[in-house]
Amino acid sequence: GLGGGEGRERADKAGVQGNLAGLSDKNSELVRALGKKEDEKQELLLRIGKLEQEMTDSKHLLDSAHRTSHEAKELQQLLAKTREDCNRAHSRATQALVDQERLSDELRAAKDHSKLLQHQNDMLKMQASKDDSAAELPRLRAEIQEKERHTV
Incomplete structure (x- = not known):
């Protein structure tokens, strides 16, 4: 009876060891799967970070575009x-x-008019001078005659 018990114990031991090996394999698989998931998670976090940066950049560009548009309108109004x-x-x-x-x-016309007036003025002066001379003649003749009388 002892021999049969030992065989069973050995078979149980082998079964446990087999189960342990199987669990160990499963465990390794899970660890690998977990590592893979962790890698995927890190990759996703990196992609999220990049997307957030792109969104921030886009927002800055949009803000800048709005400012530029506003400045353009002001420049158009100024223009x-x-x-x-x-x-x-x-x-x-x-x-x-x-x-x-x-x-x-008007200045040219005024100058022409001034020349005309000057010319008329000169003519009037000459006429007046002739008139004065004509008026002087009888008096001068009288003086000459008077002197001639005294010298005779």
Whole structure:
């Protein structure tokens, strides 16, 4: 009877060892699977980090685009105002040229009129001088006659 018991004990021992080996294999498999999952998790965390960075970059770009758009609108308004100012200045300059030509014409006309008046004035002076001389003649004749009388 003893021999049969030993055989069974040995078979049980072998079975336990087999089970232990099987568990050990399973355990190794689980450890490998766990390691793989951990690697996948790290990879996902890296991808999430990259995506978050891309989102932050995109937000900065969007903010920058909004600022640029706002600045562009302000520049367009400034440009429109500058264009209006230029148009007004151009109109004033054109009007000033027209005024200058008109004043130039008026000045020329005034100079011509002044020359005409000067000429008329000169003619009147000459006429007056002749008239004065004509008025002097009888008096001068009288003086000459008077002197002749005294010398005779």
